[in-house]
Amino acid sequence: MVIIGAGPAGLVLGNLLLRRGIDCVVLERTGRDAGGKRARAGFLAAHTVRILARNGLDGGLRRRGREHSVCEFRTEDGRFRLDYRRLGRSEPHTVYPQHELVADLQEQFLVAGGRLHFDTEALAVTDADGPAPSVTAREADGRPRRWRARYVAACDGRHGAGRRSIPPGTVRRHHRDHGVTWLGLLAEAPPSMDAVGYALHPNGFAGHMARSAEITRYYLQCARGTRADAWTEERIWDELALRMRAADYGPLRRGPLLQRTVVDLESDVLEPLRHGSLFLVGDAAGLISPSAAKGANLAVLEAEVLAHALTDALAHGDPEPLDRYSERCLVHIWRAQEFSHWMVRLLHDASDTEGTSLFQERLRHSRLASLRTSSTQQDWFAENYVGI
Ligand SMILES: Cc1cc2nc3c(=O)[nH]c(=O)nc-3n(C[C@H](O)[C@H](O)[C@H](O)COP(=O)(O)OP(=O)(O)OC[C@H]3O[C@@H](n4cnc5c(N)ncnc54)[C@H](O)[C@@H]3O)c2cc1C
Numbered sequence: 118m119v120i121i122g123a124g125p126a127g128l129v130l131g132n133l134l135l136r137r138g139i140d141c142v143v144l145e146r147t148g149r150d151a152g153g154k155r156a157r158a159g160f161l162a163a164h165t166v167r168i169l170a171r172n173g174l175d176g177g178l179r180r181r182g183r184e185h186s187v188c189e190f191r192t193e194d195g196r197f198r199l200d201y202r203r204l205g206r207s208e209p210h211t212v213y214p215q216h217e218l219v220a221d222l223q224e225q226f227l228v229a230g231g232r233l234h235f236d237t238e239a240l241a242v243t244d245a246d247g248p249a250p251s252v253t254a255r256e257a258d259g260r261p262r263r264w265r266a267r268y269v270a271a272c273d274g275r276h277g278a279g280r281r282s283i284p285p286g287t288v289r290r291h292h293r294d295h296g297v298t299w300l301g302l303l304a305e306a307p308p309s310m311d312a313v314g315y316a317l318h319p320n321g322f323a324g325h326m327a328r329s330a331e332i333t334r335y336y337l338q339c340a341r342g343t344r345a346d347a348w349t350e351e352r353i354w355d356e357l358a359l360r361m362r363a364a365d366y367g368p369l370r371r372g373p374l375l376q377r378t379v380v381d382l383e384s385d386v387l388e389p390l391r392h393g394s395l396f397l398v399g400d401a402a403g404l405i406s407p408s409a410a411k412g413a414n415l416a417v418l419e420a421e422v423l424a425h426a427l428t429d430a431l432a433h434g435d436p437e438p439l440d441r442y443s444e445r446c447l448v449h450i451w452r453a454q455e456f457s458h459w460m461v462r463l464l465h466d467a468s469d470t471e472g473t474s475l476f477q478e479r480l481r482h483s484r485l486a487s488l489r490t491s492s493t494q495q496d497w498f499a500e501n502y503v504g505i
């Protein structure tokens with residue numbers, strides 16, 4: 118079994134296969150320390166925590182993760198809070214930065230004797246339509262090498278070699294550009310509030326998400342095409358304070374910005390998540406906008422489903438669960454896409470994609486009013502916000 122990519126998807130899959138005695142190798146383009154530094158996700162759903170726990174992969178998050186269950190919406194009509202642990206059939210999130218999870222998973226894989234080749238870039242998957250696919254990779258020393266396996270899992274993201282290797286016309290691609298861009302910021306500053314903050318302002322959306330006692334993530338909606346270094350730190354903090362309505366609800370705790378990323382909010386799902394012996398997992402299977410924090414959670418869920426199915430096929434000679442892998446995961450992917458899309462439309466002025474329309478703006482206000490006032494809507498929100 119060859120796994121391309123050592124993000125959450127590839128490393129959960131690798132760890133689970135190793136524990137089940139399935140021979141596998143993970144190929145990772147970057148160096149050993151890179152994955153443990155890439156700050157992205159932070160909110161893990163309860164289901165994700167359960168998957169990690171039942172496979173003994175939750176040591177770090179049990180020690181350093183924190184439960185979280187409150188979000189606060191700030192608008193020109195005031196603010197309201199939802200404690201989603203107390204709503205519907207919902208549960209709390211666990212806040213645990215993705216780069217720490219990746220570092221833990223990497224460590225556990227290596228300690229358990231897993232083969233993880235860093236600085237090894239997969240270039241192409243060939244013969245995937247037969248029973249003996251192979252992966253051509255460029256090794257750390259620059260030399261090409263061919264890996265042969267019974268199956269290949271592409272866990273290398275949306276732009277990886279797995280997706281690229283699928284012949285045109287064999288899978289269907291569903292792509293949507295939500296027309297919204299975020300400047301993602303990681304600040305060396307304690308959280309400014311005890312909730313996830315979603316601020317809706319005429320200048321655009323702003324978000325606040327605690328990562329740890331010292332680090333906070335902020336998001337600022339910006340114009341498409343904005344460069345990550347286009348704004349000074351002072352302008353960023355002033356704009357965050359304005360949109361978060363710090364004058365009314367308390368100042369932001371400022372600090373140096375450690376990281377800036379520009380994220381165009383897009384969705385991109387392939388169907389089916391398989392081409393012969395090649396399986397797609399995580400962002401390679403379905404990119405989702407980060408508006409509802411679902412991507413890493415889906416990656417972990419899909420990795421577990423695939424690990425079970427591969428074990429059935431390789432250890433017990435039963436290929437049926439593998440045949441159902443795509444169908445099973447797509448149910449979760451589309452449910453998450455639907456909720457993320459709803460969040461995009463809740464949090465942003467729709468003008469970017471749908472023309473400046475007062476009608477759209479009124480709908481958005483009404484959506485927010487329902488969330489503020491209807492307990493049924495709040496239960497629905499809570500269940501979808503944390504569930505995958
Ligand atoms: C700003 C932001 C915030 C987010 N917040 C959240 C959140 O709060 N909650 C949540 O659930 N999700 C969140 N997400 C989404 C989440 O980060 C992704 O969905 C998740 O990283 C997907 O995991 P993955 O393993 O599929 O892919 P990745 O994490 O992208 O890992 C892919 C790996 O493959 C490697 N690779 C790529 N190409 C090759 C190649 N050719 N050969 C070898 N290796 C290769 C890469 O180096 C990488 O290590 C967020 C995303 C962003 C951008």
